[in-house]
């Protein structure tokens with residue numbers, strides 16, 4: 486019992502409050518007298534409390550006061566000093582119960598917990614992902630939970646290759662996430678790949694105005710897409726669940742944190758495809774890993790393992806694939822509880838001095854690519870893939 490009530494306190498209270506509101510093991514031991522009238526109800530309320538969502542500080546103080554009154558009787562400890570704000574609030578709440586009998590306090594505690602349980606019954610259930618899924622996306626699964634918005638690329642049969650529709654949906658999802666009440670945002674992939682990069686069939690859908698118009702609209706889409714990452718205001722985390730190719734790799738330089746499974750690889754075969762770097766990688770990669778290592782990736786298409794990408798600073802941390810999801814989401818849930826405004830402002834301070842430069846680089850990379858897409862080198866490479874003559 487003592488252990489389970491201890492867990493309640495750990496789960497509910499934000500760090501500062503939690504440290505101060507910790508109920509010592511001694512206080513968690515329910516005395517024999519206190520248990521006489523409604524021992525079972527009280528015990529079950531004590532364990533029920535740990536399943537509830539955070540009810541807010543006011544209710545937590547009430548619960549604390551009733552618990553103390555039920556187990557120790559009226560408050561007779563010295564009043565904490567005026568600057569000991571949290572202990573003073575606890576003391577005030579307990580002291581306000583005056584000479585309320587232990588049995589009544591116990592009953593009130595049980596009633597309060599039962600009221601909280603019924604009001605949070607529906608929300609305390611873990612809903613299946615399908616129920617939490619935000620509507621309106623065809624190529625993504627977007628969910629928000631625990632102050633984390635997760636944007637999952639969802640074309641596993643095509644290795645999460647990015648179609649025009651997926652670029653547009655990711656932009657929409659990022660814009661929505663920038664305004665929702667989540668603290669952090671995650672991009673990840675469904676299935677064995679993180680993403681195989683640009684869907685090469687994007688190049689086959691030529692409008693009546695011709696190939697030049699296609700290249701022009703592609704460059705605008707690319708520029709808008711990368712701009713969304715440059716401007717994204719909250720901490721943005723990539724959870725790289727498997728191999729990553731092309732643009733899914735280059736934009737990693739614009740994320741705040743990149744976690745990778747040890748199954749992930751990082752590959753930017755631009756020269757093989759007759760193309761050139763995008764996603765601001767012509768700037769971020771040399772800055773992150775130094776010009777020589779960046780050239781090996783961006784010019785020669787060297788594929789990095791997750792460990793190599795981590796050693797070169799592109800990846801924050803690598804996890805064994807068997808425990809990847811568990812370890813990463815535990816970490817992210819803890820981060821998502823940090824004060825959101827502080828995180829947002831810290832990101833602004835880090836990002837703002839480079840924003841203008843990044844936008845200019847993005848514009849230039851998109852302009853160069855627009856030309857590349859019209860080259861024979863690019864056309865042949867794409868045709869070779871689409872006619873199954875070549876893979877990476």
Ligand SMILES: CCCCC/C=C/CC(=O)SCCNC(=O)CCNC(=O)[C@H](O)C(C)(C)COP(=O)(O)OP(=O)(O)OC[C@H]1O[C@@H](n2cnc3c(N)ncnc32)[C@H](O)[C@@H]1OP(=O)(O)O
Nearest residue numbers: 642643644646681682683684685703706707731732876877
């Ligand atoms: C607006 C425009 C912005 C443009 C921005 C520019 C970005 C540049 C880039 O991103 S460059 C990178 C482009 N990507 C590639 O060149 C990868 C091509 N794919 C492959 O080489 C391979 O598919 C693989 C190595 C990723 C995986 O090989 P594997 O043998 O494991 O699997 P399959 O080849 O059988 O793939 C399964 C099906 O998925 C289709 N597919 C995979 N990747 C892409 C892709 N990038 N574009 C289109 N289709 C892709 C593949 O064709 C299979 O489909 P099928 O089952 O219908 O045959």
